[in-house]
Amino acid sequence: MSTRLLVADDDRGFCEQVAEAVASDPTLELLHIVHDGKSVLEVLQRETPDVLLLDLVMPELDGIGVLEEIQKDRGELRILVMSVFGQEEILSRVLSLGADYFIVKPFDVKLLLQRAKELAQGSRLYNDQAYHRKSNHLEAEIVRQLIQCGVPAHYKGYAYLKEGIIRVIQDGSLINRVTKELYPAIAREFNTTAEKVERAIRHAIETAYVRGNIEFLNEVFAYTVDSQKGKPTNSSFIATLADRIRLGIKVAE
Numbered sequence: 001m002s003t004r005l006l007v008a009d010d011d012r013g014f015c016e017q018v019a020e021a022v023a024s025d026p027t028l029e030l031l032h033i034v035h036d037g038k039s040v041l042e043v044l045q046r047e048t049p050d051v052l053l054l055d056l057v058m059p060e061l062d063g064i065g066v067l068e069e070i071q072k073d074r075g076e077l078r079i080l081v082m083s084v085f086g087q088e089e090i091l092s093r094v095l096s097l098g099a100d101y102f103i104v105k106p107f108d109v110k111l112l113l114q115r116a117k118e119l120a121q122g123s124r125l126y127n128d129q130a131y132h133r134k135s136n137h138l139e140a141e142i143v144r145q146l147i148q149c150g151v152p153a154h155y156k157g158y159a160y161l162k163e164g165i166i167r168v169i170q171d172g173s174l175i176n177r178v179t180k181e182l183y184p185a186i187a188r189e190f191n192t193t194a195e196k197v198e199r200a201i202r203h204a205i206e207t208a209y210v211r212g213n214i215e216f217l218n219e220v221f222a223y224t225v226d227s228q229k230g231k232p233t234n235s236s237f238i239a240t241l242a243d244r245i246r247l248g249i250k251v252a253e
Contacts, residue, residue: 031047040061050077051078082103165238220241
């Protein structure tokens with residue numbers, strides 16, 4: 001039986017990407033795509049999707065408003081919230097209103113749909129509220145650090161860096177196997193090659209050093225800068241931010 005999706009996002013280009021990906025996956029069914037919050041409520045009055053993919057920023061009624069409206073009468077509907085904002089306050093708010101998962105943009109559409117299928121199947125991972133809060137806080141902190149560095153959020157290297165930092169925080173030994181294991185793992189996650197991952201990350205770091213917050217970069221990466229290149233290597237950048245974020249989370253706990 002296919003997983004029935006309702007997509008709510010005012011980014012029409014993104015919605016087209018989702019529609020194309022769903023069309024090529026026989027385990028998924030796209031019930032509707034809507035671009036505002038009021039339309040979400042109208043569809044839910046007559047349809048019963050398995051998973052709602054809900055963006056927070058929409059006209060008419062935003063994602064928070066939708067969650068508030070359906071909180072008491074959602075039945076078996078699973079809700080995956082999407083947003084470019086990853087602040088802890090927002091994460092806590094949407095989770096308190098019943099969201100089952102939160103994912104920070106940008107992300108790979110295939111990964112999004114995989115998460116939707118896992119939600120529909122009732123995976124234990126998504127029934128653990130404490131796990132959500134911890135993992136969402138981690139992702140939000142990584143996003144905050146990357147933005148503060150000046151890494152452009154629309155670059156592929158930004159998404160690859162975020163994934164790489166998460167993996168190194170979870171398994172610190174990966175930083176010693178960047179070429180053999182980390183890049184290939186990121187490549188599999190985003191359906192690309194390890195070489196493209198390496199190049200995209202390098203380009204993102206170089207861009208940060210041209211357009212970003214140099215004072216912050218010098219403070220964070222002062223002892224990891226390659227003397228010839230004038231900036232940290234990919235592995236040094238990932239390792240330094242992973243250590244910084246890991247330490248920050250431990251202190252917060």
